Amino acid sequence: MKSEHLLDARTGVDAHFPRNAEGHLLIGGVSAVHLALQFGTPLIAYDEGLIRDTIRAFHRVFQEERVPYQISYASKAFCTMAICQLVHEEGLGIDVVSGGELYTALAAGVPASKLHLHGNNKTPEELEYAIESGIGAVIVDNFDEIDLLAELTAKAGRPVDVLVRVAPGVEAHTHDYISTGQQDSKFGFDLASHQVQEAFARLKGVETVRVIGIHAHIGSQIFDVNGFQLLAERMAAVYEQGLRDFELPFSVLNLGGGFGIQYTDEEAPPVADLLRGVIRAAKAAFAARGMAVPTLWIEPGRSIVGPAGVTLYRVGTRKIIPGVRNYVAIDGGMTDNPRLALYGAKYHATLANRLPDVPHRPWSVAGKCCESGDMLIWDLPLADPEPGDLLAVFATGAYTYAMASHYNRIPKPAVVFCRDGEAKLVVRRETWADVARLDEPLREPGP
Known part of the structure; x- marks a missing residue:
């Protein structure tokens, strides 16, 4: 096939x-x-062949759209040493959300520089492990984490790249338990109440942290591109503000994952079409502001292995x-x-x-x-x-x-x-x- x-x-x-x-x-x-x-x-x-070919199809969509990109496998979908090795062989980074997932990816031989750490309640032990390992990036989720990162990176004498997770107020049409982008969410800095701007200001004052971009994730099992279009518009505005008002060294826009798959014989739209729509929404949002599109990161999990x-x-x-x-x-x-x-x-x-x-x-x-x-x-x-x-x-x-x-x-x-x-x-x-x-x-x- x-x-x-x-x-x-x-x-x-x-x-x-x-x-x-x-x-x-x-x-x-x-x-x-x-x-x-x-x-x-x-x-x-x-x-295994289906997993590999699906990953290659993701790569091809980005290459056809001619944008800088990085695909990271959301390992929470299925995390073992074997799958970490497979996705790394196919050119993917890996998102981890715990010390256990980080340990598994490292034990599989994946370089720490290819890993990104998520989570709304990262423990000091998990952050220390990530910093000492040389993690590629930490996705910062809240103000307490900023303080903890400042302390731990200074103690370790090792700087770390971070993305700021934004709660953009975009509600995906999915189950409540797997919606994550709405304002009332445990994840990220609330955009509507200006928490994002406060996070930018605090992070700018941490010498051992380099803010390379912003991140948002609006949910899982999504089939409609409209939510991603609204997300791209809001995130482009936040990105521009971070560059202009806070002079942060942005280069990355991470639009998360959540691409839906078919579980029954009911029809579902092709994931390729959804991905292409996401990329084009980002292109349009940045073009409207006279800006080049940054490096686009996505985090598919279910759509790769499901x-x-x-x-x-x-x-x-x-x-x-x-x-x-x-x-x-x-x-x-x-x-x-x-x-x-x-x-x-x-x-x-x-x-x-x-x-x-x-x-x-x-x-x-x-x-x-x-x-x-x-x-x-x-x-x-x-x-x-x-x-x-x-x-x-x-x-x-x-x-x-x-x-x-x-x-x-x-x-x-x-x-x-x-x-x-x-x-x-x-x-x-x-x-x-x-x-x-x-x-x-x-x-x-x-x-």
Whole structure:
């Protein structure tokens, strides 16, 4: 499949995953049935080639628009050593939001200069770690952080580049829990009450901090370019003010990420079109002010890894309530994918070992946790599942493993990367012993 089609979600959520002659789903050329037999279930399998081609398609849009740019992978979507290495190989920087994500990227061999640290409550330990590592940039989120950065950079004797995170008052049309650009938000300096200008003034007085630009992020799972157009206009005005009134050494405008992906068979606009619209909005906003467009940074996460991930589950028990609902239980659930429980996320799924079988009635997919709310998909059209069947849930590459928990002391799943018919284990499956390995007994167990 040519990479120019990889940002076009209109072809169907499972269009990138063909079948073999036996009617089994293929992921990166590997049979889902073979993956489940070799690595067990639940299993999150990524099409590595799809990730790489999607990244290259992002690069191509910027190159066609002829603007200076940097793409940074938002690692909160899925952070392991393997994905950090992959995106670095494809020319991306990496955004991290904790000491753990920073440690993972550094352990993967990614230079600290390619990393950027986000977060509304960075601890002193995290900032010290970032500074000592030689972090590429810190995205400053609040006034307390300015004071802490001034103290820590002076103590370390090492300057740091920063971007000022702006709360621009732009509301994306998405779920409340994943909207971040509105005025009433825990993130960033409020534009409407002039906090941004005060932040500029304070940072200008910190000798060990160099303010290279501004940042904003208006939300996630966005399909409409209008919010980005308004964002670009407001940020261009802020950028001009920082240069003119505060004489800050700006060179970067970071417009965040949040590009939506397709989770079900409902149509969604191509991500390429949205990205192109964002770039052109920035061009227009700066041209209107007689300014050259600065280096544009974006932070895609979900749109890079989300479509490439498929979670494989083994079908267990069933419950049919005549005239009410049919339930099918799987060997995972909200411990490896809490998104339905958190904000009503929807998915498309199929029986990976029985692709030719035609769905003829709805089944609701239940997890194995001791929670009525542990549901994965409501009323999914399926061929009648049998115990032992393999259920494949599409577009689970983002915010699934990253949000996985040990609720009910259930171990986390394994993760594999698949490419050209070969599968590589990149995260080992946890055991029951792994779940309890940090426990300290109240007293030594008796015989």
